[in-house]
Amino acid sequence: MASTYVKDPAPAPAPPKLPDTGAGRSRARRIVDWLTAFSFTLPALVLFGVLVLAPILYAVYVSLFNWGGFGSPSDYVGLDNYSRLLRDPVFLGDLWRGLLLVLFSVCVQLPFALGMAVLLNQKLRGRALYRTLFFAPYVLSEVITGVLFSMIFAPEDGLADHVLGAVGLDGLGGLWFADQDYVLPTLFLVMTWKYFGFHMMLYLAGLQGIPAELHEAARIDGAGPWQRFRHITLPLLGPTIRISVFLSVIGAIQLFDLVWVVTQGGPDHHSETMAVTMFQFGFKRFEIGYASAISIGMFLISLVFALIYQRSVLRRDTEGALTTMRASR
């Protein structure tokens, strides 16, 4: 598969050799180099340690206790919270709903965003207006989006039902967010409305990087629009698509604010996500130990996905960049 930039096929250039002035000297030099590097990265390391590592480790620690957040944790229960997690129908449901949202996002939302991007990349009257319009929802805060759509899909007098009624359709009679079967699709609709503009922008940026000459050459060779899309646009958009899938999946795993504002996970847990369950247990029930176990679960799922994705899918894009894997080998 080709790439938007020309990759360097040769190994990364080796660091310039220091003049060899004796083993002891070079060793001292290396230590000094190491210390210099260390002292420059220290502030970042400290911040990372205090703000990222320490809370994660603390959450792991707390997740081993049955703790109400009162005083310090003392009721050690080992891995009980985790075994409870694996038997909790709500959490297992969260996993299933998370998977559905990820699949929906990747199979519906992203292709839709790509289609819009390709359309808006053409010479079109009012192109800038459309781009702004479609990107606008992404700028709105999630809470505002939530409030807005809970009015649009309101049980009585909701805009959605009025509009559908006006064109002769029945609508859902206000059951959008209020029915166990409709709530997840409706939520996904809102998510798509909110996020497709962002992915569209990513794709647009990617599309701008595809040289027009390639399309022109293909056209001269007799390639039709679909062939050109399939064999030029799609491959050259590869890195962008891979990043956008990554962001979309991580976003779906961590989805919280929108759900909280619109349904609080209801009706009867049918729109609950892992983050909502975690919030319920942590801040409503004050079962901090169990909530920590949920958050560790979320963390592990995100981490495993990120690592696998990074190593297998994003690898070809990151090679040659700062975190080159080939050079380290």
Place this chain on the structure above:
Amino acid sequence: MSASTRAVTSVFGASSSSFSRRRFLGTASAVGLGAAGLSACSDSGSTTDSQGRTVVEWWNIQTTEPSKSVWPERAKAFEAAHPDVRIKLVTMENDAYKSKMTALTSSGKLPDIYHTWGGGVLKQQIDAGLVEDLTSSISSLTGTLVPASVKAYQFDGKTYAVPFDIGAVGFWYNKALFAKAGIQAPPTTWADYLDAVKKLKSAGITPIALAGKEKWPGMYYWAYLAMRIAGIDGMQAAADAKDFTGDDFVKAGEHLKELVALQPFQKGFLGAAYSTPTGEAAAMGNGKAAMELMGQWAPVVQADAGKGIGKDLGFFPFPAVAGGKGAQTDVFGGGGGYAVRKGAPKAAVDFLKFFMSAESDRILVSKSSMMPVVEDATSALTDPNLKLVSDALGKATGFQLYLDQAYPPAVGQEINDSVAALIAGSKSPEQVTRSVTQVAKSQ
């Protein structure tokens, strides 16, 4: 306006009360909020000011008018009569107060006088030895109070706080819609109640508005049914034994299922919030539903979220259940009170006695729209709807505090959750009692 803000406070007090009130510290301390809370209490150690007056710190949550001015005015009035005392008001917003108090509680140093909702949180503080037993020092006051108002602050026959506000939950109904459906008088038994629901249904009226999204309004039905069937003592026994699997609680769920089977709620109720323009209160306020089971703040929120139905609004207590151990006069509700820290200056108790004197309570009722707590102050109440609530409280034969305040937060939330599942049809009455018991036992 003042009444509406107070209503909102009450709503939060009743519903999401467990949010951060109790144990926010656990999460807060992780990010260092706890440290801020702990350092803040060091100044409550000093008890005299530069002029040698005894300083009494009074932590309250009256951030909105008119209470915001009435409270300092009460403090000034007390200081005028007691020149050697200075009442220092520390006024905080509801949620900020809850999280700060959690930090203070675990540090072991509370303010001299502080706001409490009673129930489980106060019990925790008492068990930690932080709260002054007021039984004998306010004995002269206790007799003058509406008995139901003190219940939330009494444990093992001892009183630990002075109430200043009290409310109750009951049915708010639309008289015009009831008349239209041919219902002569508000139902007094559960069977009559179900009949009334059927009549409303067949008259094409939505019988009940319910905020299914928020879960706590649905919990009121189960709680009241459990109270009517098991009685207040039965509720207490179940809470003490951490066992809600008894027949009485299963029956409560079955009766609620009978109601749900009639499909009495407004369309899309599972997604409806309480106080939004498309929520439960609005459905009542716009005359689209015939009744709702709600606390004393209901009329204000109805008028705020909807248009309000004015004189058509009526109130009746939750009906009795045939064969149940509870009476129709048993009341479910909650309020606000002031507790005193162990070792606080004597002036703190003196001030509370002054604050809740009949004369002072009359001022709170008329100026601050509090519900009367002192029996003699009841006459100061003019709002006809609040009078009905006040009457129900005055006649109360038993009082049950809001379950999410009476029980640990996890248990309260599990009741909300399970009852919501029962109403949505995914849990049986037995499953509700089992899951509540399971959570109660784990606490």
